[in-house]
Amino acid sequence: MDSYIVVLTGFGAVVLLTAWLPMVLKELPLTLPIVCVALGAVLFAIPQVPGTIPHPGERLEIVERLTELVVIIALLGAGLKIDRPFHWFRWRATWRLLGIAMPLTIAALALLGRNLLGLGPATALLLAAALAPTDPVLASDVQVGPPGSGEEDEVRFALTSEAGLNDGLAFPFVLLAITLTGEADASALATWFTYAVAWKIAVGVGIGYLAGRTLGWLTFHLPNRARLSRTGVGFVALGITCLVYGLCEMAKGYGFVAVFVSALALRATQAGHPYQRRLHDFAEELERLLMMMLLVLFGGAITGADLLAALTWPAILFAFLAIFLVRPLAGWISLLGFARPADEKLLISFFGIRGIGSIYYLAYAMQNGAFEAPNLVWSTAGLIILVSILLHGVTVTPAMAHLDRRRRARAEAPPIRPREEARPSADQPSPDPGYGPGP
Template identity: 75%
Template sequence: MQGVRFLMDPYVVVLTVFGMVVLLTAWLPMVLKELPLTLPIFCVALGAAIFAIPHIPGVIPHPREQIKLVEHLSEFVVIIALMGAGLKIDRPFSWRRWKLTWRLLGISMPLTILALVLLGQTLLGLGFATAMLLAATLAPTDPVLASDVQVGPPGGGEEDEVRFSLTSEAGLNDGLAFPFVLLAIFFVHETSLRTFAEWLAYAVVWKVAAGTGIGYLAGRILGWLTFHLPNRARLSRTGVGFVALGITCLVYGLCEIVKGYGFLGVFVAALALRSTQHEHHYHRRLHDFAEELERLTMMVLLVLTGGVITGGGLFESLTWGSAAFAILAIFLVRPLAGWIGLLGVSRPAPEKWAISFFGIRGIGSIYYLAYGLQRGAFEKPDLLWSTTGLIILVSIVLHGVTVTPAMNRLDRHRSVMARKAEARPTPPRGEARLS
């Protein structure tokens, strides 16, 4: 007998790694809570380490080789995150109370797209359509990886202006960046005024209106079924959290059937559902399930992302232009565009800088790029994957390391200012009138 050769079954390896990921999903957030280290950083590092092992079964492919799977997996993670983000917002919807959100969406995001288009053409040598696809891919902040800068659970009281602005922006801009992805697809096929008019009518007017309308109606109807039916029939009596998954998939599917923006519809539906019975304890159960599912699917996707870096050759097409593009996008474009969007807002400068800086890129960018590359003959697709992957990696590490100390410092500053305001003597009523 010359020896026994043991072969690892790829299925067994995947099952083992998945079990480890599930356990880490539950354990790591508790361990990392007070450290300048986040779950996404650990996941990417874990995936990179696992798939760097020589001869590991089932070598992970480059995203282009499984692009449809990449699209749908990232899509699912994003819609679950959007449902959780919408359910956790306590602030009622209004133009005045959401004014910082509208500024980030209406001023900062278009400025970001414009700047990234110019950088893509200058540093990467891309044509307009391809530069537009890359810019639209990277413009929206991410509802998945931004959980550490978002508001707390429903009714948790963690809804200061910084956390609220970043949560509501991430919830809405994943849908509102989609028109620019479609503009890139339109222009890669044909360039004319007619093309632009069709894009405006279809990608902006119809798809935004359909996504918003379906999301609102579905959220209100599902809210009535959940909270306002006779007691025996209402959904809230079930007490189960996986209803959130059913609502998410139903609303997303309805929006996509009528050619609306499903991302936008899911977030609006969550807001509408929450508004039907704002203080009900069942919202917490729905949110907690959505958050747990989001965390698990996010970890799986990020472990695979780390594996693609070391085992799939994601960075093989990187250039010095890509590195310069990534540095400018993260350290200059988003912070400057965010600051410009918040000019004139009466908030402390540290809060405005935090809102501007924590424009985290992540899973949504993966989805948009996979979506766009399947629907148009864009140039240099491997360069687009490498550049987007680099920006996501830098964002995960940079924002992950800085988010905990930055938010803690803002919280301390806010507490000090609140105590000073309470200690300040109130002038007599007569003096107040005279002044």
Template identity: 60%
Template sequence: MPDSALYEQVLTGLGAIILMTAWVPMVMRRMPLSLPIFCVAAGAALFALPALRPFAVHPLQHPIAVERLSELVVVVSLMGAGLKIDRRAGFRRWAITWRLLGVAMPITILLVTILASSLLGLGIATALLIGSSLAPTDPVLASDVQVGAPGEGKEDEVRFALTSEAGLNDGAAFPFVNLAIALAGLSFGTRAFEHWLLVDAIWKLLVGIGMGYAIGRALGYLTFHLPNIAKLSRTGDGFVALGAALLAYGLTQLVGGYGFLAVFVAALGLRHASRDHRYHHRLHEFAEEAERLLMMLLLVLFGGMVLNSGLLAYWDGRTLLFTFLVILIVRPFAGLVSLGGSRTPWRERLVISFFGIRGMGTIYYLAYALNQADFPEPERLWSIASLVVLISIMLHGITATPSLQLLDRWAARHRSAP
């Protein structure tokens, strides 16, 4: 096939994907399906075509590209998640989030690491990498269970918990990924552990939070509080959200902090600089549109990889059992333990605990770690992580809409009861 014809086919496919990005969510709004499911299925079908099959390559063939693309979509998603949270930050107001971060995530990492070691026979460093990559819930694929746009009022406890958790735990999981990388080195002694504890587990987290707070406050002032003629909000440009996300991420990474954490904290700072300003809607709309487009492109590629690149070539019965244990037992158990003793109704606890969606964050962490250190059997690691992501997309995508509809009806009856 001539190069020009192939190029035109690619343009045609991109055009179709962009149009589907706009249309599919409207069609599926009331259906027990989700846009990610559609994207993966479309990718599997498209890359099965003989002309496109050579482009369905394994992530290990282009490891840097996989890391950077997944990194970008997570950054954009974190900005969108922070911009749409109406609730002010605070220890009590965010109590459910702290429970999920401080209890559910460490339990998940521990249990998944144990399962990966005992059931899959992975070494401690590799098992910890799988555990820390699969622990954080995904801000990219969880839009169906997140809060609504700024000021819409669609911020019940379940949606707030899942949005705020996804916004923070991508950064909070980084120390454990770095620990796995350190353990994969030739030697890991007392000094290496001290460095990890002081630098990776404490200093980088503090830098991420501090940089995010400072950048969010600065951008909030520039956007809403300068003299009227100089306010960024007067531009009406939604791409300011993308600029803010990249600025917060890039600056924080340059000074040695966790950029994911900084992006979400900066988004919260920008959101609350002028809570009721209508410009927030434009910022959120652009961030959401950019996130959806990037997500759709990457999931189409993921669908093509799943069936046509050997991405799942190393899975077996134990891997399948591991996948279902992680999704159906470990995350729900960890979530329920973390919410024990809270005032959250049991129905809401079940929903929050069940929807521990895995996605782009998992892909990024695995790609990042494999680019930083030599882990044994990288093809098998990609098969394990990809199977978990694939099953999560399907299972959580099918159950998200009906689950939240049932929860909303129960909440409405509870409010109307005498």
């Protein structure tokens, strides 16, 4: 059997399933990622399938580039569909998740990596940093709806904006882990802070904002005949993504941050224009197709490349603590004092989905630093991603439906008014105005 024909046939099936499955699964406690992983696991477990799928640790550069592409496309789509204008106060849930929940998650996972898995400081920090961000690709089911759809409650907004920014903001910790594999003296740490924290974040935000505003002007504010929006084509979104990411990376900034910020800036130039929806829809379609192919390969790596073969009982315990304790607890702590109902804060804390971004960080770091026990790291991360896909995929539909029902019930409930004092009727005597019984 010709391998090319098999791959071509499989690709056609994946494309058709990408379009069809979301409609079929919409009301079921299943998601597209679950089906993709299952499909890949079954397909590559068949001995007659020609060729073998490599372990991701054996093809680091390919894994890095493929995951990088799908992440940046997801970031553009996430930025374009946020209706809420940027504001320090109105985005306060985002800052809490980024400034409190993510550092707490990294610290807790690094400690667990040291004590449970016996990893060195650099490897424990790498694993923690790779697993800390909420994935912008797999979190699409808990994100806000398309531009202008009105599907932007506090839970969906918080998870969308967090996923849009924390992938880039986890990068300094990944670079710190790489630094720790060498001579991590005071000079090296000072250089890391100056370059990996201050410079690269500032460049990412700056280039993203300038590029987004410039592209917004070209798209919506040029003379009518020259406006980019007149083309009506959605693949402009792909050009924007690659251009902004490339410019930022050439300037040594965080391209992930730049792409998301550029999408926000582009949306702000003319938020209500219908072409915004066209750009978003194309980005979402392309993201879904690439995600499905990568998750089929992920499922194939589990059965065909023994991705989970290095698991130990401590690694399994680490995975379950990461999913069921560390992220939910860190998220809940970060939202203390945040004026929202407890069920909303619980959902924000629970849906810290791990996925494609974690694979990217591991592939990137392992090409740039010497980390011990790479197979154990890959197996542990693979198990966490698998459990996250299954757990969050099964619970997302009923959880979001519950959230919508509760929100509608609160909106329809009559306002609570102060209780009025009982007034005596005309045929009843007035109460004694005194403070005690009469003489």
